[in-house]
Amino acid sequence: MTKSLTIGFVYNVRSKKYDEEFLKKYTEWDYPETIEAISSALEETGNKVIHIEADRSVFHKLEENKDKIDIAFNIAEYISKDLFGAENREALVPMLLEFLNIPYSGSSPQALINALDKAATKEIVSAYGVGTAAFQVVREYPFELDKKLKFPLVVKASCEGSSIALKQSSKVNNEEELNERVKEVITVYNQPALIEEYIEGTEYTIGFVGRLIVPIMKIDLSKIPGHPSLRDQEVKDMEPEYTFIKVKEKDKQALSLLNFDETYVYLATQAAISHDALRVRDFNRMDVRLKDGKFYFLEMNPLPGMHPNYGDLPTMAKGAGIDFDELVNMILMEAIRRYASNPLFKERFSQKRIEKIEEKYNKTLQKLGFYDREVKGIWYKYRLVKKKDL
Numbered sequence: 001m002t003k004s005l006t007i008g009f010v011y012n013v014r015s016k017k018y019d020e021e022f023l024k025k026y027t028e029w030d031y032p033e034t035i036e037a038i039s040s041a042l043e044e045t046g047n048k049v050i051h052i053e054a055d056r057s058v059f060h061k062l063e064e065n066k067d068k069i070d071i072a073f074n075i076a077e078y079i080s081k082d083l084f085g086a087e088n089r090e091a092l093v094p095m096l097l098e099f100l101n102i103p104y105s106g107s108s109p110q111a112l113i114n115a116l117d118k119a120a121t122k123e124i125v126s127a128y129g130v131g132t133a134a135f136q137v138v139r140e141y142p143f144e145l146d147k148k149l150k151f152p153l154v155v156k157a158s159c160e161g162s163s164i165a166l167k168q169s170s171k172v173n174n175e176e177e178l179n180e181r182v183k184e185v186i187t188v189y190n191q192p193a194l195i196e197e198y199i200e201g202t203e204y205t206i207g208f209v210g211r212l213i214v215p216i217m218k219i220d221l222s223k224i225p226g227h228p229s230l231r232d233q234e235v236k237d238m239e240p241e242y243t244f245i246k247v248k249e250k251d252k253q254a255l256s257l258l259n260f261d262e263t264y265v266y267l268a269t270q271a272a273i274s275h276d277a278l279r280v281r282d283f284n285r286m287d288v289r290l291k292d293g294k295f296y297f298l299e300m301n302p303l304p305g306m307h308p309n310y311g312d313l314p315t316m317a318k319g320a321g322i323d324f325d326e327l328v329n330m331i332l333m334e335a336i337r338r339y340a341s342n343p344l345f346k347e348r349f350s351q352k353r354i355e356k357i358e359e360k361y362n363k364t365l366q367k368l369g370f371y372d373r374e375v376k377g378i379w380y381k382y383r384l385v386k387k388k389d390l
């Protein structure tokens with residue numbers, strides 16, 4: 001056995017071999033710079049990285065390398081375009097990895113499936129007492145609107161991430177707009193439409209790394225040109241110019257780190273309950289809104305965007321003083337921990353072989369500050385990382 005680990009890095013990349021039209025649909029696929037940044041972070045702790053693009057031959061590639069790979073670092077979202085819209089697409093690679101008995105980072109197929117089905121996620125978190133907007137799932141067009149739902153409403157594709165079917169016109173004010181949008185989601189995106197009451201409130205995104213909650217980010221859409229009401233892809237493309245990293249004047253930041261107070265603790269508590277409810281592991285990012293002091297869960301991303309400069313989770317981690325290499329190694333270490341005590345994998349994750357990863361993990365932890373919480377309930381498990389003064 002070699003001194004370091006061999007990591008199978010599994011991903012979907014927006015490479016030049018795919019045409020523009022195709023990539024427009026697959027907005028979740030990662031940019032080459034994200035693949036390079038993760039790969040170099042994994043190498044930084046002495047590991048060997050085998051690149052595995054999650055295309056149609058992913059199973060064969062994994063099977064071929066099965067005996068070489070100690071652990072897979074998985075960020076794959078789809079395998080083929082035939083799976084577009086299916087709530088199981090993110091679970092496919094983890095299922096293959098389970099089948100081949102290869103340890104991997106991130107959530108189980110079950111958690112990935114539940115989180116990709118936005119309505120199922122809402123049902124699960126609300127069973128744990130977490131607030132979420134009233135909703136209806138529509139599978140066939142035409143349909144009848146549930147009388148309990150009050151305009152304005154938001155119409156989303158029920159199983160898509162990265163705002164694929166979402167635009168400003170997804171917020172609808174009357175039956176006519178509603179019908180138009182629902183019809184589009186069902187026919188163009190070929191999946192059920194999720195109709196939700198529009199929550200006119202402040203938006204936050206909450207990131208998890210293992211049992212740490214990184215500084216919560218507030219998204220103030222009124223600071224973005226055009227004052228959009230939804231955070232769609234176009235808005236996200238504009239945001240980097242208005243983050244706390246780019247802009248120093250606080251009143252001009254659309255994306256800023258929240259100050260620690262009662263609201264912070266409330267948001268983090270509800271988020272931690274939701275994270276546990278879905279049994280998410282290693283990393284996660286959750287979108288929520290707060291209206292009249294009440295928490296509304298929107299959705300969670302157990303495979304959050306990891307672009308080193310634009311991803312929300314890397315951005316929030318930066319706000320705590322965790323750089324990109326550290327973030328990736330922390331996620332990896334969380335995954336290794338899960339397997340290290342298992343007799344099947346004990347030898348491959350011996351102290352000697354994981355030394356550098358663990359050292360980086362511990363060094364990162366040591367430099368972080370934490371907000372004090374009385375240790376009870378959910379706070380036995382989670383810790384709130386302090387934001388760094390930037």
Ligand SMILES: Nc1ncnc2c1ncn2[C@@H]1O[C@H](COP(=O)(O)OP(=O)(O)OP(=O)(O)O)[C@@H](O)[C@H]1O
Nearest residue numbers: 133160161162163164196197198199230231287299
């Ligand atoms: N019920 C709602 N009330 C108010 N705004 C909403 C609601 N649902 C969604 N939004 C807005 O639309 C955005 C995108 O919605 P959501 O996060 O559910 O979808 P997404 O397309 O999966 O996004 P992601 O890129 O995070 O995967 C939210 O960030 C929020 O701004």
Ligand SMILES: [Mg+2]
Nearest residue numbers: 162163287299
């Ligand atoms: Mg979202």
